Amino acid sequence: LGLGEWSSFGNGKCASDSEMCVLKNCNIRDNELSSMYIPEGVKVTLYTGKYFSGRSITYFGPRNIDNLSWDSWDDKTQSLKILDAKKLERSNYVMRVYSASATLMSMPSLKSLEYIGQATIPYINFHGVHTFRAYL
Numbered sequence: 311l312g313l314g315e316w317s318s319f320g321n322g323k324c325a326s327d328s329e330m331c332v333l334k335n336c337n338i339r340d341n342e343l344s345s346m347y348i349p350e351g352v353k354v355t356l357y358t359g360k361y362f363s364g365r366s367i368t369y370f371g372p373r374n375i376d377n378l379s380w381d382s383w384d385d386k387t388q389s390l391k392i393l394d395a396k397k398l399e400r401s402n403y404v405m406r407v408y409s410a411s412a413t414l415m416s417m418p419s420l421k422s423l424e425y426i427g428q429a430t431i432p433y434i435n436f437h438g439v440h441t442f443r444a445y446l
Contacts, residue, residue: 313352315391318360343387348373353395356387364388370395403431 318340340360348354348371356378358364367383369375378384408423 313392313394315362315389315393317362317389340388341385343390344378344384345376346378347371348375351395353393355391355393356383357389357391358386360388362389362391405429405431 343356346354346369348369350372352371353368354371355366355368357366367381378386406428407426408420409426410418410423
């Protein structure tokens, strides 16, 4: 699909309300999107409902998403928007990783944890605590 707002899928057609047209021979169907490639300069927002309703999540290119289930979005898309994206500024967030010898019930002093390493995170785009926990 090209840039546009695709409000519904089905029966081999993708409806674009913003362009007032229907793309024929479209092979996307409701609740079947499981992977996608997003080129640089483009952002894709997925919606769980037709006509851009329900929950949403936005991805920025360049990005190859082999499996949307990592973000709990496998087979849930019923509409999407493909738009030009402003280039994101890089962050200076540093993520430090530690290991504990036992199950943690609360956050201990860092002195009691084993330091594993660290990395600079260029972009952070979490959509709530459940998404953050998927990366832990």
